[in-house]
Amino acid sequence: xxxxxxxxxxxxxxxxxxxxxxxxxxxxxxxxxxxxxxxxxxxxxxxxxxxxxxxxxxxxxxxxxxxxxxxxxxxxxxxxxxxxxxxxxxxxxxxxxxxxxxxxxxxxxxxxxxxxxxxxxxxxxxxxxxxxxxxxxxxxxxxxxxxxxxxxxxxxxxxxxxxxxxxxxxxxxxxxxxxxxxxxxxxxxxxxxxxxxxxxxxxxxxxxxxxxxxxxxxxxxxxxxxxxxxxxxxxxxxxxxxxxxxxxxxxxxxxxxxxxxxxxxxxxxxxxxxxxxxxxxxxxxxxxxxxxxxxxxxxxxxxxxxxxxxxxxxxxxxxxxxxxxxxxxxxxxxxxxxxxxxxxxxxxxxxxxxxxxxxxxxxxxxxxxxxxxxxxxxxxxxxxxxxxxxxxxxxxxxxxxxxxxxxxxxxxxxxxxxxxxxxxxxxxxxxxxxxxxxxxxxxxxxxxxxxxxxxxxxxxxxxxxxxxxxxxxxxxxxxxxxxxxxxxxxxxxxxxxxxxxxxxxxxxxxxxxxxxxxxxxxxxxxxxxxxxxxxxxxxxxxxxxxxxxxxxxxxxxxxxxxxxxxxxxxxxxxxxxxxxxxxxxxx
RNA sequence: CGGGGCGUAGCGUAGUGGCUAGCGCGCCUGCUUUGGGAGCAGGAGACCGCGAGUUCGAGUCUCGCCGCCCCGACCA
Numbered sequence: 001x002x003x004x005x006x007x008x009x010x011x012x013x014x015x016x017x018x019x020x021x022x023x024x025x026x027x028x029x030x031x032x033x034x035x036x037x038x039x040x041x042x043x044x045x046x047x048x049x050x051x052x053x054x055x056x057x058x059x060x061x062x063x064x065x066x067x068x069x070x071x072x073x074x075x076x077x078x079x080x081x082x083x084x085x086x087x088x089x090x091x092x093x094x095x096x097x098x099x100x101x102x103x104x105x106x107x108x109x110x111x112x113x114x115x116x117x118x119x120x121x122x123x124x125x126x127x128x129x130x131x132x133x134x135x136x137x138x139x140x141x142x143x144x145x146x147x148x149x150x151x152x153x154x155x156x157x158x159x160x161x162x163x164x165x166x167x168x169x170x171x172x173x174x175x176x177x178x179x180x181x182x183x184x185x186x187x188x189x190x191x192x193x194x195x196x197x198x199x200x201x202x203x204x205x206x207x208x209x210x211x212x213x214x215x216x217x218x219x220x221x222x223x224x225x226x227x228x229x230x231x232x233x234x235x236x237x238x239x240x241x242x243x244x245x246x247x248x249x250x251x252x253x254x255x256x257x258x259x260x261x262x263x264x265x266x267x268x269x270x271x272x273x274x275x276x277x278x279x280x281x282x283x284x285x286x287x288x289x290x291x292x293x294x295x296x297x298x299x300x301x302x303x304x305x306x307x308x309x310x311x312x313x314x315x316x317x318x319x320x321x322x323x324x325x326x327x328x329x330x331x332x333x334x335x336x337x338x339x340x341x342x343x344x345x346x347x348x349x350x351x352x353x354x355x356x357x358x359x360x361x362x363x364x365x366x367x368x369x370x371x372x373x374x375x376x377x378x379x380x381x382x383x384x385x386x387x388x389x390x391x392x393x394x395x396x397x398x399x400x401x402x403x404x405x406x407x408x409x410x411x412x413x414x415x416x417x418x419x420x421x422x423x424x425x426x427x428x429x430x431x432x433x434x435x436x437x438x439x440x441x442x443x444x445x446x447x448x449x450x451x452x453x454x455x456x457x458x459x460x461x462x463x464x465x466x467x468x469x470x471x472x473x474x475x476x477x478x479x480x481x482x483x484x485x486x487x488x489x490x491x492x493x494x495x496x497x498x499x500x501x502x503x504x505x506x507x508x509x510x511x512x513x514x515x516x517x518x519x520x521x522x523x524x525x526x527x528x529x530x531x532x533x534x535x536x537x538x539x540x541x542x543x544x545x546x547x548x549x550x551x552x553x554x555x556x557x558x559x560x561x562x563x564x565x566x567x568x569x570x571x572x573x574x575x576x577x578x579x580x581x582x583x584x585x586x587x
Numbered sequence: 588c589g590g591g592g593c594g595u596a597g598c599g600u601a602g603u604g605g606c607u608a609g610c611g612c613g614c615c616u617g618c619u620u621u622g623g624g625a626g627c628a629g630g631a632g633a634c635c636g637c638g639a640g641u642u643c644g645a646g647u648c649u650c651g652c653c654g655c656c657c658c659g660a661c662c663a
């Protein structure tokens with residue numbers, strides 16, 4: 001039994017000054033967590049109870065699915081990560097350290113290497129597969145900017161599973177088993193979530209889906225189609241394919257003097273205001289202009305090459321999407337100095353006529369899928385103060401590739417069914433990947449197949465943010481008064497308040513609390529004497545135990561007040577029926 | 588790494604170069620109070636982020652450093 005009189009807890013009346021998001025404010029105010037360093041948190045008794053409940057649910061669901069739990073250290077040697085290049089690829093995000101002999105170690109950001117090597121050490125036959133193993137361990141990532149309390153921390157707990165199969169079909173099955181296990185896990189945790197298709201990103205591999213908890217404070221943006229149900233992270237979304245256009249009646253391209261048109265808006269305005277530039281059938285719009293954005297690509301070996309991205313002028317480039325498409329190449333801003341090195345690129349007036357790997361400049365040119373063959377554009381003439389009109393894609397210029405580079409907008413057409421997409425934000429609470437053979441290859445994990453041939457194993461990797469789930473539930477489940485825990489993860493089933501100054505309510509509440517404990521109900525008992533009722537009520541609402549019982553003046557009428565924290569509904573329960581009512585409620 | 592903001596008691600904060608650094612919450616003692624963050628009285632608690640400098644005098648001004656928060660970059 002948790003007794004408020006002795007519980008290691010101090011609730012705060014005011015929000016901490018450095019907190020921004022609800023989960024951060026409420027978990028700190030409620031005395032669930034305290035900050036130790038940026039992105040590094042301590043759990044106080046109530047917080048640790050919630051954390052352990054979530055961990056328990058995750059573990060039970062993994063075990064139910066038939067996965068086996070192992071446990072790796074958080075402190076790991078460098079070598080395996082060297083072999084998969086992640087010692088370098090992770091960059092500054094990796095916590096590195098040395099032992100007394102100056103040997104390199106790291107604090108594991110995730111454990112693909114270790115799992116792969118463990119299986120390699122034990123298994124060597126296809127008969128041993130498939131295999132799914134997992135562990136729950138503290139992970140370390142030296143995030144450039146931890147934020148939002150424990151939502152994005154540098155030390156956090158993750159459940160990560162790995163599947164090992166001989167065939168692609170086997171991998172698909174293991175993947176689906178995890179998908180189902182995740183659905184039941186998050187359902188039990190009371191989380192609302194969407195399953196969206198995602199990019200594999202730095203993990204490598206092919207198919208990948210994210211479990212996103214819809215939430216304004218989430219860092220991931222995803223789209224959803226209300227009609228067909230398609231859902232995808234913006235990084236993974238595919239633009240609706242547009243048909244090629246017939247451009248036989250478009251006049252030949254012509255260069256025009258368009259001074260003082262550094263922006264798309266000014267270009268559109270001048271194009272509509274000058275009669276010789278005007279379009280016959282309608283006004284020019286920003287989407288008629290072809291904006292060419294130049295960025296610097298940085299390859300893994302540090303080589304820098306420019307990349308020009310062509311897209312309609314009313315769209316912005318979404319660098320996240322470009323990087324997702326280009327991975328592992330990274331992007332940097334194209335600086336003033338870079339323009340000097342590439343005279344073909346005229347700042348503000350870049351046009352595709354001089355671009356492309358096969359062109360004189362040799363600069364790679366990619367276009368947004370909206371730039372279809374036959375489409376007609378106004379774009380830069382590669383000469384300061386000049387634009388070219390009626391430049392037709394495929395007739396007057398070409399490109400090296402089509403790339404998903406433009407920002408995704410609310411109302412864009414679904415690539416699947418054409419309906420308007422809606423856009424939302426979410427917190428990544430789980431991610432499932434088909435890794436394929438990347439790690440098995442790098443670490444040489446092979447088994448003999450039924451023909452006695454050595455084959456490389458194919459793997460999947462599946463993560464759940466356990467500590468993040470605490471904050472995510474808090475984000476999704478609170479009101480202006482405080483937290484509202486789903487019973488499965490709550491630090492207690494019932495919060496019993498003894499009210500008044502007489503012994504009777506305290507003695508009665510004490511008796512109830514003990515009887516309930518015997519019945520297996522988890523009780524938080526506010527047995528503090530001399531604390532005013534208002535404080536107790538406010539604390540109970542802040543702490544967010546799903547059921548609150550007040551043992552006080554109702555005793556005169558032989559009743560206990562029971563309140564549902566979430567709905568606020570109150571019912572008066574006869575004293576004699578109290579214990580059985582609570583037991584029924586919590587069962 | 589770029590932009591912005593902020594560092595004063597456990598928490599939230601006030602503080603024109605000038606008395607002993609103020610207030611609220613919380614904490615301690617006593618009395619009162621007891622159904623929505625109680626009242627009165629008394630108390631403890633501060634290296635004013637660190638270091639230089641300017642000045643008769645610095646929480647306050649200057650410079651440097653450190654740290655934190657937010658936005659961006661970055662990020663399974």
